[in-house]
Amino acid sequence: MTNSSYRKIVLALVPVVAFLAVLFYLHDAGSKTHHTATQYGTVPRGGGTLVFATEREPLCLDPHVYGDMPQVYIAEQYLDRLVSMDEQGMLHPWLATSWEVADGGLTYIFHLRHDVTFTDGTRFDATAVKSNLDHMVDPATQSGTAGGYIRQYTRTDILDPYTAAVHLSSPYSAFLNVLAQGFLGIESPKALSRPRDVNCQSPVGSGPFIITHWDHQSEVVLKKNPAYAWAPPTSRHQGPAWLDGIVWRFVSEPSVRFAMLQAGEVGVIDSVPPESETPAKSNPDVSLLMADRPGNPTNGTLNTLRSPFNDIRVREAFIRSADIDGALGSIFFHHYARAGGPLSPSTPDYSPDFEHTKDYDPKRANELLDEAGWQDRDPEGYRVREGKRLIVHIPISTVLAPADRTLWEQVQATARQTGFDVRMEPLSETANIARSDAWDYDVRIGYWNTNTPDVLRIVFGSAFTNHFQHGIHQNASGYSSPAFDKVVAQALATQDARQRKALYRQAQEIIAKAHLQITTYSQTTRLGVFSNVHDVRIEPSLRVINFHDAWMIP
8 A cells, every 4th residue: 555545635624623722821820839949040950750659559650551640640651642732722743743634534644753762672663553553452451542542443564664644434633632642542562462451550651751660559750761752842841851850759648748848848839729829829939730521420320221321310410409609719719610511611612601500509409319210218218119229339439539529528418408319439440430330329429521522522422331341331421322423423523613613502502401411510620839949840641741841950
């Protein structure tokens, strides 16, 4: 197969395929944002090891496996991608110098850099692209995120050492956008050939940092890649990182992380608790750097495949029995804005029309339960039907943040007033995943961060309800609607931005009316930065931290 086989489209004319612009912003919560070199009258300087404290440890350091946010945080530091995204949502070259779209959107031809080497000495080329895409969709990888994004992928043809033709089974207008995410970072094919668990421990990339050691339940240690010379155009400088290394420390308790930051024991922390924002504002040594993430907001998804939520009236009643606005105010001090619809407000093609379709309304919730036949109550006040109590099982992972657990306890309390017996069941993360894979839940707590409204298809599309990749199913509700599937498929196939926006609005309407989730707030990157650390950056595609440009004053 040769290049002449394709109808080529020059890169300059290729549209930004999933959306025209991303609403990217860094809000400072009324405080300071990160320090800059200009502010200190100096220029970036090399050296120093930064200590970063975050709340959650990943299950695997390879972002192709599973696919949770702690993985992509680390992947951002040691992996590069084929394409990059800027703060306006525009796509730019990275490991791919250019690309062409052919065959009605079924083929993407990538022309690759010739000068990139992975840190194990393996060269980056078309074979590496093929190895990585094949790895993501291999069922043995158990890739719930990367593999889920590229289910349309069929194969890669190597046209020459630095030209790869990637074939899809159906048009996928979001393809380039998801390739810009860290979950689809490019790893050394030599490293990928090792057993999955070995690669989880020590994956290899071509990025600005190298993973040297993972001390489980404690820290991951990274050192600078001195040969790095292929940063994306969104970086503030080309060449190696300024830092000598990073100690990526796991500190689960939010108040402990913030105390470490205030004392200067760490340079940066993640997940600054809302109650710490006020003291951060009054501390001259602490700055805040924050950004809301796009995608499907933090939520509890209702399992429609079994009782009681196989009845839409009971689903709506449960959603309307939950006082989310009150919980967000009391727990998060109004620092987290409500995300009421199926898309977070920073998501492309988000419509605000569905923000209030599921507001707290206990009167309506009681009417709906009466209509559904749950008219009686037992001596404890819970609804019963035919002698059976109205029970809702919610597995709660032990890695869930304490504030989020409190939020669901408040849901439990307000739902009890309507007659729901909500049972929160603490589990290890491994046990929680097993329960999820077996559909053994009534509510699954989660979120999905992504830079395209195609998240709707992944989270609610019928194709994602099966036991994809050894039991992993992205559609946690089990919802299946031919009408919805048709709308999101049309959105993926069109290159007309206005038509796509209208289709995604229609998709949001269908989902809102199906009452499939209690949505709470948008996921947010919330960083605290100590005064001697500068130019910490939040990358645009997923709003996660990037340390390539960061530097320190001793």
